[in-house]
Amino acid sequence: MNQIIENKINELTKKERYVIDYIFSNSYFVRSNEFGSTISNFKETISFDNHASKNYIYFVFGFISILMGLRSFEDTFSLKIFVASLVLLVLIYIYYQFKKKEFININEIGIKIKTDFFAWNQIYDFGFTIIPQTKTSLYVLEIFKNDVSRISYKLHGFNNPEEIIKTMNFFRNRYNSNRNHS
Known part of the structure; x- marks a missing residue:
């Protein structure tokens, strides 16, 4: 010792x-x-x-996108949230592609x-x-x-x-x- x-x-x-x-x-x-x-x-x-935490982020934003996508048939505000969450999901994906592992x-x-x-x-x-x-x-x-x-x-x-x-x-x-x- x-x-x-x-x-x-x-x-x-x-x-x-x-x-x-x-x-x-x-x-x-x-x-x-x-x-x-x-x-x-x-x-x-x-x-x-x-990068292990990215799957959790993908799941959360994907789930929110699906919910807003289903509601977007009835409501234009939900359509905007749906599009914004899809854009955010794509930006997060791009971020993780370039983030140093x-x-x-x-x-x-x-x-x-x-x-x-x-x-x-x-x-x-x-x-x-x-x-x-x-x-x-x-x-x-x-x-x-x-x-x-x-x-x-x-x-x-x-x-x-x-x-x-x-x-x-x-x-x-x-x-x-x-x-x-x-």
């Missing part, structure tokens, strides 16, 4: 159960060992991307985030800094390396960030198990 890294981790704000934290929604750090280490579908490499790839060798690669033997520990916001929370993946450095990645647009940590835990455990058996 590296005491310098442990001190850095312990300096991060933890989630408290005080009323003031619920009112002000302060950010806090959650260490990797507070998450599980299971995955639903095993593959050699598991990938996450920041970011990947997190995790396997038994290590983790690749965007273009950065970290082998499991370089990583001391990891976790999330969770920043509560109005409707959802922003997750920042914190990686503490053995060389005492800390790297942070905002996971904006990634669905279910807890699955990323669970997958990282799973593959880190496999790496440690294979290393101990060698």
Whole structure:
């Protein structure tokens, strides 16, 4: 155990159960060992991307468009809403076509985030800094390396960030198990 890294981790704000934290929604750090280490579908490499939420957006705007389209036979205002929602749906589609897709790839060798690669033997520990916001929370993946450095990645647009940590835990455990058996 590296005491310098442990001190850095312990300096991060933890989630408290005080009323003031619920009112002000302060950010806090959650260490990797507070998450599980299971995955639903095993593959050699598991990938996450920041475009997963687009299907939800397509569904919502598509549903609204269909409803307004059905009402547009009776009402000109509904026809305008229908056309506007179709235009908005097309604009969202175009936006996602040109938005830079970011990947997190995790396997038994290590983790690749965007273009950065970290082998499991370089990583001391990891976790999330969770920043509560109005409707959802922003997750920042914190990686503490053995060389005492800390790297942070905002996971904006990634669905279910807890699955990323669970997958990282799973593959880190496999790496440690294979290393101990060698």
